Amino acid sequence: MADPGPETTREHSAPARPLIRAGDILIVLLAAGLVGASFGAFWGPRGQGEMALISVDRQPAFELMLDQDSTVDIQGRIGTSTIMVDGGRIRFLDSPCPGRYCVHSGWLQRSGEVAACLPNGIVVEVIGGEREYDAINL
């Protein structure tokens, strides 16, 4: 058999390199991150809001994270409104207004959804995440 030649010889005789190097790990991590991000962006729940902005008398008052269940009492113009966060959703649980339209509004969870107790001057708006609708018709 002919001499394999200097090239082959050199490959066999080169010092051993590690199978996986730091750069490869970086690539794998980046790729995994990319897949994860793509999955979230394309297949995740669309329009899900991340938090709710509570305004009192037209002024932003505070934010509630929708991933933390809570019940909050808020003092408004005519009394106390109770707002509940449960399982990523938020709603007026009780309010001192006679009509209780705010309570009838039910659960909000999509970014951009709004419920208001106008007599009490309290507005709840879901914000964050991807806003799926420019307006909600109701």
Next chain:
Amino acid sequence: MRIRPPSAVIAGLSAALLAMLIGGCAREPEVGRTRFEAMGTLVEVTVYGESPETTASASAEVEALFHELQQRWDPWGDGELGRLNAAAGSAPELPVAADLAGLFDRAAVISRNSDGLFDPAVGALIRLWAFSSEELLPTAPPDAEQIQQALAASQPLYQIWQPATRKIRLGPGAAIDLGGFAKGVAVDMAIDLLRGRGIDHAIVNAGGDLRAIGRHGDRKWRVGVRDPRGEGVLAAIDVEGDESVFTSGDYERYFVYQGRRYHHIIDPRDGYPAQGAISVTVIHREAGVADAAATALFVAGAQDWPRIAANLGISQVMLVDSSGTIHMTPEMEARTWLIPDPKPPVNIQRLPAP
């Protein structure tokens, strides 16, 4: 020989791709939103592609407009309509100011074409139910005798309004209430105002009823129609150019008395909340017409709505009946994307010839 691309190149490409993905998602479109309270509801003005200063100043003008119209068209206030109602019965015929007369002209046509199912002349009846005032909202339905008296005192608008002389025959105890029309007209006027300020891409959304012009950049405006019984959105509709989307439903303004739900859309024929539907969505160019049509078709109910829609010239209608079945015209069905899974039952209904 195996070719191994340099790790640094792959890492760089991956990072660039990731940055593009994240950057693409995070880049916020140029949308400005302002919100205010008027006509008993929240009004939201959304503007695309204008400077924050332009959006803010135009929205402030829209807010001032809504407050002015609210004062002028309050049936029981001290504006034009309040003064007219206060004068009811004082003379056989009452003169009507020019601005209000223009509204009456348009409302009377819709009143006639809907067989009186939309009727602003039942103001006394609406006051009795008191849905328009949160402070007065009843916890029980009005007395049956009072309802009959209010009905007896009123005649449909198209019978008492005289366009030629600009006079109205408003007898003792009768009153005009433009609810179900005024909000839509205010939205129309707000859109005209925005256009006059050079704004071509906007939504004026008054408590969930809206008119949209232009588009949201490289896509149409997307409107979600609230599910009248479930949670969230029943249908997604893309709008562009110049269209109004109005929904009348029984699910927000209501009270429960002895286990029965009494909502705010009153049937002018018997004086009680209309029973034939739980929500009606109408798409039409003008918001005022869409507003009145949604009210009339809600009252018409699941059986009679196609005839009334044809008479009103409304081709895009979606009605949800009390069983949850969705009735749609083919024109509405073609552009409506139903969200619930499984899909609710759907009945496609062609309109008869008017």
